[in-house]
Amino acid sequence: MHLPPRIGEPSARPGRFRNAWRAAHAPVAGVSRRLQLTAYAIVHAAVLVDQLDLLDKQNVRRSRSADHLTARLSALGLSPQATSAETTERSYYRYAVRLPEEVLAVAPVDRIARALTAELGFAVVQTHRPLNDNPLNRPSTRRGFALDREYAARANAARFDVPIAKRIQGSVVSFGHEVLLAPLDAIGEIAVAFEKVLAHVGEPAG
Structure with missing residues (x-):
């Protein structure tokens, strides 16, 4: 397996997964960065508005790729995220797959996520940590929430047990929707990578 690209670098296979970039695990932003984040949001909104005319066609491509990949991964015994029967049209933010027990x-x-990342050249990651153990949901670290001890205790998410969320976080991997814009033969390579990694999952890393 080749090593994944460094954060900030394009995919190791730019011709195959042109839009796939390695995810940057940036620290959680603090209050002092709110203005910067607002500026980023404005820039992102401008870019997205300019892309709206492409959205419908891109969603068709993503759905076609997802259907192709779902069939391939299901044949390997994996469980891609399903949708309800009442859904009229599906779009993707992340493509998620549950691994067998x-x-x-x-x-x-x-x-397994690290091995898939190394094999494919783009980030394959776990789902987010459950809210009772997520750094984005810790009111006690913010002075604005320091009202009194009773409130702090009630707002402490760690007091909740979320077994389903924990189970999902411990069994699901996902990657970004931009990968689904790749050609179908490249999408097939994702299934090949899953099959290869799962076949060697018991071997020592090296």
């Missing part, structure tokens, strides 16, 4: 008994989900 027998695979997770051999290797944890984060190790």
